[in-house]
Amino acid sequence: MPVPLYQAKAEFFRMLGHPVRIRVLELLGEGPKPVRDLLADIGIEASSLSQQLAVLRRAGIVVSTREGTTVTYALAGPDVADLMRAARRILTEMLAGQTVLLDALLDVPDPQRPPTADA
Amino acid sequence: MPVPLYQAKAEFFRMLGHPVRIRVLELLGEGPKPVRDLLADIGIEASSLSQQLAVLRRAGIVVSTREGTTVTYALAGPDVADLMRAARRILTEMLAGQTVLLDALLDVPDPQRPPTADA
């Protein structure tokens, strides 16, 4: 029994749903980077970064290689870079075009509550 | 102080990261639908669906209108449909092209563990 596609999608999006993981993917979008550099750019504890890298690794969207004492990460395939570009494009469009999403993210209270019949 | 973009992105993806929410968005991609229909298509308890609809509503990516006793949901804007299409395209590509992600989602153990130097 195959995992239903909608569930695979949900897991995929959930996997993207963490600020550190997003930043890593965007940094790797520029090309492979050693952990050292990611660490410097993102500025969190090494162990926290490692944990998030592990999540991405388990999902198979990044790969790591070790050379001597430094480990370098890269996006697993060009599709991933495409995805990140698409996500960026669509999201900035949405953030620009519709205040609504921005408001939601900024915690402005919901103007759309269960519709009262006065409309 | 604006919410950093990478955090807005993370929250957005997290919001998408639930099978019921994905299904709702895909169904609404075909056009507005009354809760009754969503309920029939998805087949979960009414209250669970309502809660997930509330998440989407709070994020501002769907809107609801009431007519008599039935409430109808629709995507908040065309951008949302675009996003769902893009996500579908990219994900099916990825699922088709790279076994790796599929494996990860199917719980096949990680072949990429911290690289041992035998490579």
Add this chain to the structure above:
DNA sequence: TGAATACTTGAAGAAATTCTCAATTGTTCA
């Protein structure tokens, strides 16, 4: 060998999300 560096893992508590079920609201219609 052993000290030092780079990175990863494990585990426990904190925090956020999800589920379930009871209660509530809004609407229709007899």
Add this chain to the structure above:
DNA sequence: TGAACAATTGAGAATTTCTTCAAGTATTCA
């Protein structure tokens, strides 16, 4: 009005995810 239906909300338990810190592995180099 009040019974019946559609949908939403609230609250607590169950589950998942995150954070943090201590411990572990791999590699270099003296």
